[in-house]
Amino acid sequence: MLAGCATRPSEADSTAKPDAEGTFPVTIGSVTIDRQPARIVSLSASATETLYALGAGPQVVAVDSTSDYPPQAPHSNLSAFSPDPEAISAYNPDLVLVSEDPSGLSAALAKTGVKTLVLPAPVTLDDAYRQFADLGRATGHQAEGESLARQARDDIDKIVAGTPEPARPLSYYYELDQTYYSLTSTSFVGQIIARFGLANVADGAGTGDYPQLSAEHILRVNPGLIFLADTKCCGQNPDTVAARPGWDTLDAVRQRHVVGLDDDIASRWGPRIVDLARAISDAVKSAEQ
Numbered sequence: 001m002l003a004g005c006a007t008r009p010s011e012a013d014s015t016a017k018p019d020a021e022g023t024f025p026v027t028i029g030s031v032t033i034d035r036q037p038a039r040i041v042s043l044s045a046s047a048t049e050t051l052y053a054l055g056a057g058p059q060v061v062a063v064d065s066t067s068d069y070p071p072q073a074p075h076s077n078l079s080a081f082s083p084d085p086e087a088i089s090a091y092n093p094d095l096v097l098v099s100e101d102p103s104g105l106s107a108a109l110a111k112t113g114v115k116t117l118v119l120p121a122p123v124t125l126d127d128a129y130r131q132f133a134d135l136g137r138a139t140g141h142q143a144e145g146e147s148l149a150r151q152a153r154d155d156i157d158k159i160v161a162g163t164p165e166p167a168r169p170l171s172y173y174y175e176l177d178q179t180y181y182s183l184t185s186t187s188f189v190g191q192i193i194a195r196f197g198l199a200n201v202a203d204g205a206g207t208g209d210y211p212q213l214s215a216e217h218i219l220r221v222n223p224g225l226i227f228l229a230d231t232k233c234c235g236q237n238p239d240t241v242a243a244r245p246g247w248d249t250l251d252a253v254r255q256r257h258v259v260g261l262d263d264d265i266a267s268r269w270g271p272r273i274v275d276l277a278r279a280i281s282d283a284v285k286s287a288e289q
Contacts, residue, residue: 026137031117036140037095043080044099047119048073049270056139062091128269155274163281165197172198172225173218178234180213196284219246226252227259229266259283
């Protein structure tokens with residue numbers, strides 16, 4: 001993750017485009033945005049990626065310390081996990097984006113006239129597409145938001161359609177960290193993978209969408225594919241997995257079907273969910289060869 005002190009852009013650098021006149025005010029959920037925001041602070045890595053895909057990058061004056069993509073985003077020391085209203089206000093924003101608001105940030109910023117839009121982690125792909133469109137409306141890029149949602153939907157549908165379903169039952173283990181936390185088919189990412197006809201070894205193995213498995217369970221169910229979403233955070237790769245006690249007996253390891261994913265692409269719900277779908281497709285095709 002990148003972190004650092006952001007230099008505050010001038011008002012001229014973040015002036016909203018005039019072609020958004022007439023599209024405001026807009027209401028998203030319970031938040032009404034009266035005019036196109038010219039100074040946006042994003043405390044959501046997924047929202048940051050989406051803003052730049054929409055062409056709203058010039059309106060962004062600061063992003064949180066986890067927003068490491070795209071590289072040109074104005075990185076700062078702002079924390080998405082313990083947001084400081086005073087530090088955020090120093091950027092003079094007219095719109096703040098967060099993925100959750102357990103600490104009452106919205107209420108604190110409202111006292112200064114700043115609108116806060118909460119964009120929670122989506123439950124389904126349709127929720128993610130809806131957020132693309134909502135962010136487009138919120139920033140004065142409605143057409144771009146609708147286009148991004150439509151393009152992402154079409155791309156993922158084409159990737160799925162172009163991936164033959166496994167000729168034999170094919171199971172997978174999706175690793176979130178080295179303590180064997182995983183995800184089920186009802187999670188957001190799990191729903192994407194389910195479209196490829198794979199069976200999830202975490203289903204029914206714990207409670208919630210993100211259960212902690214055991215090494216014994218994984219060895220017993222013997223997945224044919226392993227997806228590693230902890231390559232950047234924890235340095236995991238096919239070699240480290242094969243070196244774990246007993247794991248060299250797994251079909252996925254023996255047949256070289258251990259797939260290292262980019263942690264960020266594997267955990268965010270921005271436009272790069274298409275890249276995640278493509279990585280899953282490539283893994284399925286490779287396993288079928």
